[in-house]
Amino acid sequence: MHAWRARTGESGPSGEVAAISVGSLGSAWRLGLATDLANPKAVAFFGALFASLLPAGLSTAARAEVVLALLFMALTWLVAVAWTASTGRVAAAYQRGRRAIDAVTGGVLAGVGLALFPR
Template sequence: MSWLALLPLLGFWTLAVISPGPDFLITLRYSAGRSRGSGLRVAAGVVTGIAVWALAALFGLTVVVERFEWLYTATRVAGALFLVALGVLTIRAARRPAARAVGTDLTNQGDPGGRTGTATGEMAASEGEASGDRSAGAADGVTPPVEAGGTQSRWREWRVGLLTNLANPKALAFFGALFASLLPHGASMAVRAGTLATMLVIAFTWFGCVALLSATPVIARSYRRARRKLDIVTGALFIGMGSLLIPRG
């Protein structure tokens, strides 16, 4: 089979990746608000989430989800709650610069045995640290961003990117439709693996560029000067996106 047959799929995928959404916003926010490294780690988490959805679609999980509708609904509700919580915490961090302590308190209060409590706690801590780092340079608006220190903080940034991507279970249906319509029929496992690898490279290239460009001095300074307003708008967008995922009827 000629690899030229995969060009429509890869072209459509590229257009889908560069379309603005939660993944774009979270990468932009961490890169411009904290550091280039933070943005790249969030981007890596986003691409990891993409890999999870794409693998699930390739191995037929779409059919399982369609057969057990309650599973899809539960995943969708969990994703909606995560995006709404992320939006609320983003707005709180924007309105309250001393959110580091709040983030720590929320982390301690999270249920260590439950995924939702842990994810929300970690997300709150990330928001608190990000706010604390940014507020340190609020006096002149041009203080260089502080690189997140420690393995735990880096891991948290990656996980925020991962959970932001996994929060939208519609991605499973998207990948299922994409592979069903544009992946050549009878493609071998090697072709499927190569296609997936190429898609992930495209995704990381895009989000990596977003992280690198967002961390440039001009954009970072502009972001810090308008941080509160931009974070409130970003938080509102997260809340709106999460609300759209809530099943109705």
């Protein structure tokens, strides 16, 4: 029920969203990279995906091409999301709907977890 609790310090008295400063562009990039590399779920997911979908006889060069293509697609997607989410209008809209988004997302994830629970 954390999503429904009141939060403080998210916006100013007029509702404007305060920017979070991480310093330079380079430090923001390093923070994002460290966050992604520290996520073992992503490594497990992509490892399982590669193991199950790539043909067994695929050459090393072809495997490298697949990895590079996936890296390019992920980078493109994440840059697009970051760029879009960093605009004032989108950030303000998210802050207004944050509680509902968190509650719905939590409910969906809990439902998926329950559906996967063995009976």
